[in-house]
Amino acid sequence: MGSQEQVLEVARRARQAAAELAPLPRAVKDAALHAIADALVARSGEIVEANAGDVARAREAGTSEYMIDRLSLTDDRVAAIAAAVRHVASLPDPVGESVRGYTLPNGLELRQVRVPLGVVGIIYEGRPNVTVDAAALTLKSGNAVLLRGSSSAYDSNTALVEVMRGALADVAGGVPADAIQLVPGRDRDSVKHLMRARGLVDVLIPRGGASLINSVVEESTVPVIETGTGNCHVYVDAAADLDMAVDILVNAKTQRPSVCNAAETVLVHRDIADAFLPRALRALGEKGVTVHGDAAVRAHAGEGATVVEATDEDWGTEYLSLDLAAAVVDSLDAAVAHIRRYGSAHTEAIVTTSQSAARRFTALVDSAAVMVNASTRFTDGEEFGFGAEIGISTQKLHARGPMGLPELTSTKYVVTGEGHLKGV
Amino acid sequence: MGSQEQVLEVARRARQAAAELAPLPRAVKDAALHAIADALVARSGEIVEANAGDVARAREAGTSEYMIDRLSLTDDRVAAIAAAVRHVASLPDPVGESVRGYTLPNGLELRQVRVPLGVVGIIYEGRPNVTVDAAALTLKSGNAVLLRGSSSAYDSNTALVEVMRGALADVAGGVPADAIQLVPGRDRDSVKHLMRARGLVDVLIPRGGASLINSVVEESTVPVIETGTGNCHVYVDAAADLDMAVDILVNAKTQRPSVCNAAETVLVHRDIADAFLPRALRALGEKGVTVHGDAAVRAHAGEGATVVEATDEDWGTEYLSLDLAAAVVDSLDAAVAHIRRYGSAHTEAIVTTSQSAARRFTALVDSAAVMVNASTRFTDGEEFGFGAEIGISTQKLHARGPMGLPELTSTKYVVTGEGHLKGV
Incomplete structure (x- = not known):
């Protein structure tokens, strides 16, 4: 599990899925989010059961009760996670938003519009609810996601991702299941391969402690958005x-x-x-x-x-x-x-x-x-009125502070002429 | 020349200069730009003389006439470079622009305002006019700049930077000379040290061919904005x-x-x-x-x-x-x-x-x-109506397409309350 070829293979599939996701209208993406929420509730039993295995192993390993609590899922917690997905569905779709637009003196019409980033990798620690939160936010913003949670939550995350992917299969309009994938492998190597998948992965967002973030920043050739270290x-x-x-x-x-x-x-x-x-x-x-x-x-x-x-x-x-x-x-x-x-x-x-x-x-x-x-x-995306956040960026490039849905997008310029030539 | 300690020392001075530059009002920055333009014209003789040495060495080394032309400076070209600096002075100052602002339901007033990136490193090839263009754009946007041009233009760049720094010394309002610095050393090692100066340098912008850009992307721990590869x-x-x-x-x-x-x-x-x-x-x-x-x-x-x-x-x-x-x-x-x-x-x-x-x-x-x-x-900053450009980003993070002055900034949130506490 987690060989370089396996990680690159999921990244390639994510890239293809990202191309299919990018032009999808909001209605299709929202339907997919509601299907995911429905499936999480309907299959809560499987999820809680998979989680119980992770929790038992963590207990055996002497994990603190505080960490056990962060790891644990119950039917109520799964329902709360599903509700958060429905909330993301209710937020405005950033994709296609025109952030700048005017007609140039030569008559060219210029528009700068929001587009998805493409493939977003999220590297995070214990809490399995991040698996679903991150998938919902990236899907809503038209991105494919590669999820790499803590190995201590591997079975929980596997179950959650399977439920989400299963839900996508039934959604009309063609949301590819590969829009949501778990990075294979419990070992550290799979993180390394993800960090070197430049050209396939557009951005990595590490969420967690300073040591996780520093190691990603140091080793990654994929652009990184640093989050969440707060002194x-x-x-x-x-x-x-x-x-x-x-x-x-x-x-x-x-x-x-x-x-x-x-x-x-x-x-x-x-x-x-x-x-x-x-x-x-x-x-x-x-x-x-x-x-x-x-x-x-x-x-x-x-x-x-x-x-x-x-x-x-x-x-x-x-x-x-x-x-x-x-x-x-x-x-x-x-x-x-x-x-x-x-x-x-x-x-x-x-x-x-x-x-x-x-x-x-x-x-x-x-x-x-x-x-x-x-x-x-x-300092929090909810408090700032963003509806949700994927993390709090402490870097200056791309996004700074709480990152909502617009921060999960890039832009492109669409320029329309009628045969405009340069220099004539 | 170009030892790690020397490069880190200029980076540290740039960091200090960036802190002094950030709060300066537009009038002071524009006065500095006009002083730079004046000095370039007044000291054009020195600049052209230093450039003649670079050109002679390039000729001896068998450089193509096309590259010689890109390298060469004349009084007329220096005057054109100075005019471009005055043009940058005429552009709006992006710093302090409010890009988002509203009052939250609890009465907190939130504003998102543009701030400088901090220290910007520019790595570029032959043409010495980039030295001045880049310095003008970074100064206008409140950033300190570390310039690393081609070693073939080292004497030209040294003269240009000396003239610009000299001009800053006489400007009222305190623009630190260390806002504009050349990275010491003609050798490749100095570029390497610059790429590892994470924490001192906020962003590197390589301008040039694909091989330059790829090597920076591969080796840098400082965040990079890729520019200018166009197929x-x-x-x-x-x-x-x-x-x-x-x-x-x-x-x-x-x-x-x-x-x-x-x-x-x-x-x-x-x-x-x-x-x-x-x-x-x-x-x-x-x-x-x-x-x-x-x-x-x-x-x-x-x-x-x-x-x-x-x-x-x-x-x-x-x-x-x-x-x-x-x-x-x-x-x-x-x-x-x-x-x-x-x-x-x-x-x-x-x-x-x-x-x-x-x-x-x-x-x-x-x-x-x-x-x-x-x-x-x-696809060009001038054509798009941005007034000037530092390069054309081909990446998705932070800036995409032609980068004008706003793309040389980050933002911060300023939130004002009257004793607001969370959760009460």
Whole structure:
């Protein structure tokens, strides 16, 4: 399983499927999505049974209960996954949208229209719901997908993909089953072959931790969209409303610590540190947060949260837990410099009542999202009104921030003349 | 020269310069561009002298006169380069443009605004005017640039960059000289180090032949935008206007054969081949074109152009010369299949009077630009009304087709609330 030839073979079939998918009208794609949702519900028993095998093997291997929970499927969870597919069907189709259009001085009519990317590879970790989410979003945007989930969910993913492909067979209008394929093989080699399938695969989107993303970026010759590494900062300005600052910090850190838009570092302006830190440490302590502080922060230890000494490593760490790095800075510009040096350019927030501070912070911070007086947790495709997201890009090319359906497209120019010749 | 440490050092300086450039208002950037144009004209003598050395060395090395011409600078050419810089100054500044903006149901105000990419590396061949064009376009779009031209133009490029950097020193408002830097070293190693400067360089844009582009794509860990490989097709449909088809084909092939948007292959519908090919071969023959034909085309040999036997290699060749591959196809769909198999997804044209044929061709052909009844030669930033272009992207991510100033930017989301917390 997972030999280079096998991976290239599924990629070639995906390429052919992508060519057939691209011109399909929205109605056909939506019908396919509803057929998939129906089939997931109807065949929920098979899916849950396949998943039970993965879960049992994970338990035997000593996997943590948290990871077991992420891996597990029930009838209710499958129904929720099917509902998400129907929601994708309800979203506008980005393909064919005219993003630019005018008539040139020589009479040529130019239109720039959205087209599918082609073949999209998704490399992801534990949760099997990603298998269906990613398939639905890529199908809706006219792309063929190659799914490469965690080997721990291989049987679950195999069942889910089989159900989805089976559903496509019955849809009128010709949605090719090869639009949705699992990359064969449980071993790491199959990921390698996928990363070298340049010319067959148009883009790879790794979803997961920093080490997965870095290894894909390093080894892939297929273009990559980096997603989801979030070392997010909250900067409490000298002119902050202290109540608001405490609330935003606690929300950003503790509302769901395991996700990429949770805060990992707080930077506090020196002028407000003595007023802010005692209150913040108390509030963080109530939520069980351990603060990794610099000397100025540690001077307030004992006022609530557990405070330990921050090392240089802490500033660059995405904890994804109830830990928070904390430093006092001399100025807004010093906060910006800290963020530029240590941040992952995902989301940073400023809490301030000063319009000029907000303006300077949003201008100087070079991250996918900059929040003014709002929690970092709002960086999310649903929250931004995109209806759904395939991930949050932390790179600057192609798409930055939450990626919805339009971000799964490219464009082409269609230029219409009546015998137009150049230079005459 | 060109050690890894030296290349990383210029990249680090570029990164710092990019941070200073990003927030600069248009007026400062435009003043810098005019200062550059002034300095190029004022110091034209030095530039032409440095160029004379490059030209002499190229002559000694037996370089073709065509390449010598591309390399050579005169006072008039320097003046034209300066005029192009002033033209870039006249174009709108893409930075700060709001591309999306609305208020979310919870009252958060969301804006997606254009920001510079950061540090852009340009790898290019012979012509020294690219040095200045690329610097002007990247500066206008708020980016720092690392220029890596051909070693044959090293002294010319060194002089041009020195003049541009000198001009920046006198501009009010603080445009850092390190916004424009030459990658040190004439050797290939310096290109390698540039390609591995991930984290310091945000994007590499290779401009040049297929082999340059392929080697960058293969080796770079920095994201790459592929540009300029054009195996462009003209498809003459069964319903074509024959006069128009001959004119478009001759224009697309011969008006400037050495550029990426020139046609390299003509595909002729079988139903019209006997009527079209004799006229086409005559017209191509008058322009000195050698046709590499399949058997059906060769059956018309003797009617004008020199016709030789096409091999499989011809279908994938970007001649950039007065050569043209030619085949007869059974249908529009067969033409599309040929293009998908052998094309480079740059520009393809259909000549037809049939609305349904035009619609099907533009829907099925997956290239950066699709022309209907117009020459492939129109795929160009100037022609498309972009004012200028940094290159023509043949990839699907980030930018596709001619890249103007907006394509040299990314975006960020600025989200403003009044203490908004998630989930409460």
